[in-house]
Amino acid sequence: MTAERTRHLVAALTGLGLGLAALGPGLAPGFVLSYDMVFVPDPAFTRMTFGLTGIVPRHVPSDAFATALGTVLPADLAQKLILLAIFVMACTAAASLVPSRRLLPRLAAGVCYAWNPFVAERLLLGQWALLLGYAALPWVVAAASRLDEPRGGRRLVRALIPAAIGGFAALTISALTALTVALVTGRTGRARARSAAQVIGAVAGLSLPWLVPGLLRPAGLPEDGTAVDLFAARADTPFGTLGSLLALGGVWNGETVPSGYGAPATATIWLVVVVGALAAYWRWCREPGWRRGAAAAAAAGFVVAGLGAVAAPVLEWVIGLWPGFAVFRDGQQYAAPLAVVIAVGLGVAADRAAEARWTGAAAGAMAVPVILLPTLAWGAAGDLRAVRYPDDWARARQLIHGDPVAGDVLVLPWASYRGYPWNHGRRVLDPLPRYLHRRVVVNDAVTVDGTTVAAEDPRAVRLAPVAGTGTPAADTLRNEGIRYVVVDAETAAARPSGAAVAVLRGRDLAVYRIDGSGAAAGDGVRAGPAVAAWFVTSVLVIWSILPSGITLSLPLLGSIHPRGSKRRTP
Template sequence: MLGPLLGSGYLLLRDAVSTPRSYLTDSALGLGDAAPRAVPQDALIAVGSTVVDGGLLVKAILLTALWLAGWGAACLARDLLRVSLGPQLVAATVAIWNPYVAERLLQGHWSLLTGYAALPWIALLATRLRARSATAGRAGGLGAWAGPAGFLAAAGLTPTGSLLAGLVALLLVGKRNLPVMAALWILSAAPWLTATALSGAGAEPSDPAGIAAFAARAEPWLGTLGSLAGLGGIWNSTAVPGSRTTFFALVATVLLLALVATGVRAVLGAGTDSESRSGAAAHNLDRTGVRPDDTAEPGSVPDADVESRSGTAAHDPDHTIVPPNDTAGRGSVPDGGSSRDPRHDEARVARRRLVWLAVAAIVLPALGATGWGLSAGEFLVTRVPGAGLLRDTQKFVALAVPAYVLCAAAGCRVVGRWISTMVVDGASAASPRARTGGAAVLFLAILFLTLPDLAWGVGGALRPVHYPAGWQRVAGAVDAPGDVAVLPGGMFRKFRYSGSAPVLDPAPRMLKRDVLQTGELPVRGGVVSGEGERARKVENLLLQGGSANRLAELGVGWVLVEGGTPGPMGESKTTLAQLNPVYADRDVQLYRVPGEIAAHDAAAANRRVSGAAHLLWAALLAGGFLTAAIHSVTRRSVPGEAERESHPDHDNAD
C-alpha cells in the first residue's frame, strides 16, 4: 500500500504536508487564528524534525499506524472470539484493506489514521478492564491502565481521532472504570482542549455551508447509506480509488457486506441453543483444556484450533478475555447458565456494543446527509461552539470497523465449518486448521478483490515529492519578527512538482514564523469560510494593492509569493513594489516588509500553558506505552504467572 511513498521525498497530497523541518510556531501549538485542527500533530512533528527528517517521520508514523491497525484487529478477534490464525489474518486485512483507509490516504489524513489504528486496541483493552472488574472487583493497577493511556494519546494526535477513541473507550470500559477512563481521555486531549480555550478560535461558530459541503457522499449505484456501509462515502469525490467510481463499487460493497454478514450471528452470541450444547460438552474437558470432540455447531463463536488440541492453550501469554482452561471450554461464549465465568458475559457485551456502535456509525452519517439532517447540522454549528469538528460525518464510519473485523473473523470460522460439512462426510473428519484455512484464503482473496487499486500507493497516487531548492533558501531567510503572508490567495496549491491534485500550502510547516491562513476551503464548487479573521484582512489588503505600512500594522513582516500555482493575485504588484526583495526564483519569491512590525504573537503565558499541555500529552503517550511494555515483560518473566492469571479465579492484571 505504501510502497511508492517509502522512496525519498515528502508526502504532499491534499491535506497531507510533510517538510524537512517544521517549527513550534503559535499555529503549531494551536494558538493561531484558525481552529486547532492539527494539534498536537504539528507540535510533534516540529519537535521530532529537530532530530529526524520531517518527511521520514511522517512516513514512519503512517506505516506504524497501518501496521498497528491490522495487529490490533487480529488481537481483538483473538481475544473476543478465540479464533485461530486464519480468521485473525482476515480481521487484520479488513482493518487495513478497505475504502475508508484508501480514501483517507488519498485525502491526506495520515494523522487521522493513527486514531483509526488505535480503535481496535482501545476496544480490546477497555474490554479487558471491564472483565477484570467483573471478576476481581477492580481493574488492576498502573500496568492495566498504561496501555489504554498510551493508545488514547496516540489517537489524540488529532481532535477527531481523540473523539473516536474516547467514545469507544467510554462505551466498553464499564461503569466502575468510567471515571478513570474519562480522566485519561481528558488528559490525552489536553493539547487541543487547551488550545481551543486559549485561542478562542475553535469556540467560534462554524460556517453552516460546511455541513452540506462535508456531508457523506453517495457512490455509484449505492446511495449514501450503501456507500457508508461499504466503509466509503468521503465527501471529496476526487479522493476516491478508481474502482469506487464505477459499477464495481456496488459489487465490492456487496462482497464486503456478505463477508461481514456471515459472522454477525456468532458475534452477537445469538446461537443460544448450540452454544449451550457446546458448553455442556465442555464439561468433559480435562484440566489442560483439551476438548475430546468439537461439538460446536456452525454459527457459534468457539474456535478449538490446533493449539487447544495440543494443550498449549493452557499457557496463553496473551491473557485473553476467555481463559482457555475454564470449565466452559476454550473460547466458548455460552449464554445464560452455561457461562461459569463473568468474563464470558463481558466479552459478549463488548461484542454486541461494538455491533450497535457500527450500526450507529453508518446510519447517523447517512441521516446527516438528508435534508433535515443538514438542517440539524447547520443549527448545531451556528449555535454550539466547537460543533464544526463534527461536520465531516464520514470520518465517524471508522467506529464501524471493530465490529466489521469481528464479524469477518467469526464468519471465516463459520464458513470453514460449512465447507467441511459440505465437502467431508462428517465435519469432525477435517482438522480445525483445514476448516478455517481454506475459508481464510477465500475471505482474503475476496477482500483484495473488492479494492484492487489500493495496492502500490492507491494506484500510484500516493507518491513522494521533492521540493525545489528555493524553499530551503526561503526557510533560512525568514528569521526576523513578523508573520508571513502568502500569494496567490487561498490555502491550496497546484505546483508543477506535486501532481494534479490540489495540496495544502506547505509554507506554514516550512517557515519559522507563523503563516497567515484564512481557513477558507474550496469544496464542491463553493467556499467554506474559515476562522482566520486577521489572515482574511491581510489577503484582501494584498489583492487590493494596499500599503506596506498597513501590512506592518497587521503584524506582517514577510510576503511569500509561490510561483507556478493558480490563484488570485489581484493588484498585489502594487503592494509588492513597496517591499524589499529578499530572494527570487521560478518557484518562490520572498519580500521583507519595511518599517516597524506590530507584534501579534500569542502571549507568553498562553504558550507556556499550551506547551505544558503538549508535554502532558507526550508523557502520557511515551509513559503509557513504556509502562505497558515493562509491565508485560515483568509479568511474563515470573514462572507460572501467565497460567495463574488465566485461571478464572485469579485477577488477570495484564
C-alpha cells in the same frame, strides 16, 4: 516465542507488507504531499506547533509528534515510518480481536481493517493523524470492555495514545467508541458509571494539548453551519449515501475516491462481503467482553456518519448549541467503529470456514479486500508519490530565517490549497506555515463546490480584503506586522504593491521584503496554560506505560515508588 506472540508478529508483518504495497512510489526519497498531509524538511518547534498563534489547533499534537520524529530522523523517513505504522497497527489490532487461535481468520480481519475504502479515502485526503487513531481503535474496544479489571484504566490510556497523537478528530471517534463499549458492557449501573468516568477522564487528560489552546483562543470557537452540507458523507457507490457508508466509503471529497472504486460489479461484491461479515459477526462472534459494545459503537458511529447527509438541520441545530459539535460535520470518519465490526466479522466467518476445513474459503476471505480494491496499491494507483521541495524554497527559507528583523510572512495567491507543478498538480494544504519558522499568514478559508467556509485565523480575516486582491498595499501589510510576502512564481500577477523589495525571483517562488514592518496585533494564546496542559498529559501517558507496580507520585513531581511501599521519613 509463544504461539500468541507469533500470531501478533505475523499480523504485524502482514500489515507492513500492506503498507509497502499501498505506499509504493511514496517510499522513494522525498515527501508525500496530498491535501491535509503536509511534512517538511528540517521541521522545527514553533508557536504554531502547539496551537499558540490563534488559529484553530486541529494540528495539535500531531504536528509536534511529526516534528519530534523528524528531528531525530530525516523528515521524509519519519513520514514513511508513520504511514507504515498505520498499516502495521491496523492489521495487528484487528487481528488481535478475532476470538480464534487460527492464523488465517486473524489475518483476514487484519487485512480487511487495513485495506478498505475508508483507509484509502482518508489516506488520499491526507488525514494520517485520523488514521493513527483508526489503526488503534480495535485495541480501544478491547480496553474499554475491561475497565473493571485491575489496571483497566492504564490499558485504556495506552490504547488511546495513537488517537491522542492524532488530535481532536481521532480522539473524538475513539472516545465515542470507548464510551459506548463501556456503557454497554458494564454489568451494573454503578459499574457503567464508573467505567464511563474512567473513559471521560482518560479522554479529557489526553485532549488537553489541543483543548486548552482551543478554548483560550481570543477569537473563540469558529461557527459556520453551512459547512454541514459541504462535509457531509456522499455517495461513491451505486447504493446511495447510506449504502456507501455501509461499504466504508462515502467521503465528502470526490477527488479522494480511489481510481475505479464504486464500479457496479466490484461495489456489489464488496457490499455482499460487508453484509456477510456483519451477519457472521452477529451469529458467530461469541466474545463476551466487547461483542455487544462494539456492535453498539458501530451502530452509533453509523448514525453520526449519516446525520449530515439525511438530517443536516438537526446537526446544524446541535452545532448552534455549541460550536464544538462541529467535529461531527465530517460524517464519514465516524464509520471507523463499523470497520472494526466488519473486519472481525470477516475473521469470524473465515474461522468457521477453517473449522469446516474450507481452507480455500478462509484464504479467500483474507485476499478479497485487496482484490476488490486494487487501486489502493502503488501509491493509490500513482496518486501518492514522493516529491522533493524545489531549491527556491530552500533559498527563501535561508533568506527569511537569516533576517534578524522581526515580522511575519504573508502568502499569495490568497488560497489555502495549492496545486504545485513540482507536486504533479496534486492539491495540498499550503506547506509554508510549517516550512518557515516565522508566523505565516495564509487564507485558511476552504471552498467546496463553490461554497466557502469562512476563514478562522484572525490575521487572515483582517488581511483578506487586501490580500484577496492579489496586490496588497505594502503600507497596509507593514502596519499588520508583515515583513515578507511569498508568491507562487507561476502567478506573476500576484505581488505586493508599493514599497516592497524583491529579494528572490525564482522559477517556483518569489519573495518580497517590506522594510519597517511594525508589531502585529496580539491574537495568540498564552504559553503558560499550554505548557501546563502538556505536562498533565505527559504525566498521564507516562503513568499508563509504567510497570504495573510503579506509580507516579504527583505531589513529589517525578518521584517513583512501588505500590504499597512506605516512604522513609527524615
